[in-house]
Amino acid sequence: MSYRKVVVPGEPLEPDTEGDPKYIVVDESGTKRAAVIGVIDVRDSKKYFSPLEGAYVPKPGDIVIGIVTNVGITNWLVDINSPYTAVLNVQDVLGRPYNPVTDDLNRILSVGDFILAKVVAFDRTRNPLLSVQEKGLGRITEGKVIEVKPTRVPRIIGKKGSMINMIMEETGCNIVVGTNGRLWIKCPESEKESLVLLAIKIIEREPHRKGLTEYLRNLLKQEKLIRGA
């Protein structure tokens, strides 16, 4: 037996429901309750709660896409679509000690630049710390960045990447998914880019739809024929 149902805040959940403990509260009588609007996935007596709404809270190890909002003396402040502004230190970007005489922070990254970075530390008492010391991380110089609800990210990736791989296969675009709900899309042509946007928009609107991956695969195939792409 498998089915899906939408639950709302305060709605009691079965005691064996699994899911992010952030979004499942236990009341004074010991009953588990949903804390946000979400979906219960029931599959072979396994119940899993996934939220449909909610803000992004940084976690060490997350790959995020940020926008530089301020240039400091030895660091940058980065908006990562979360309640907390992230910090990126200059030593981390340079990979060597910072020399105030020769290095100009504004030349390296300026306000409005997009970066792909990794959250290296966040303990809720201080703002999250970012790093770009890994292959592929750093300033984003091409393509397009779009924003979706952070709670949609698991659905956009799909089981073991099934959804995102399908979209990349069908469109030939390269997509980098930031855990904070920002997607970096690199397409060979703009026609393909609009196909990706179409698919992402449908996922954002109806994440709880059954057989969404197959539905989108067919839709993309049809659209490619119609648009002659």
Add this chain to the structure above:
Amino acid sequence: MGGSNKSEVKLIDESGKRHDGRSPEDLRPIRMEVGVLNNANGSALVEFGRTRVIAAVYGPKEPPQKYVALPDRAILRVRYHMAPFSTEDRKSPAPSRREIELSKVIREALEPVVISELYPRAAIDVFVEVLQADGGTRTTGVTAASLALADAGIPMRALVGGVAVGKVEGVLVLDIDEVEDNLGEADMPVAAAPDINKVTLLQLNGVLTQEEFERGLEMALNAIKKIVEMEKETLRNKYSKVSLEEV
């Protein structure tokens, strides 16, 4: 107001019906809608009869003034405001003593259910704007704010609903409107979270006996159960509607 009008307006007629045709235990027609604003993280419009209130939620976000932040949880900031066109005579848009008080009362009605510990040092802003006032604006405001918070994805222990009970011509009546509030003997707004058995707002203006108070509270809590059920239905519809849209 009151006084001289009292003899002219019959608030309860011979058959026990109220001036608008409701029986004492009837609610006004209620309409709820979520996601009515694009720029807010969450929003809701709630109507209790002619009372119409819109609520918008922003956050959790960094508070504009760092010194107001709390180290262990998010702060909830609520602004209750009546639009200049919400009343019969134009209301000055400047926040009045009453609006500042109601902002506090609504905030305290929401604080017990918002799980603010999840977002330390952050702020959650709730704007409650009364578009049209016909009695019961604070309880309608609490209901709208609760829906808007849920729409914004702020974790909550339960949903809150509110309704007022009043006494007119010696009879306890549910969900009083402006006329009944002005000419009646008592007005008792109540907000509660029925899922977790908590009353989060309880005020009383006027005089009730102990029996009347207990009976009135029971009437209000029963009505709030129905109101919260409607809130849940509204939130569920936000998602179940889209899946029926296309085949």
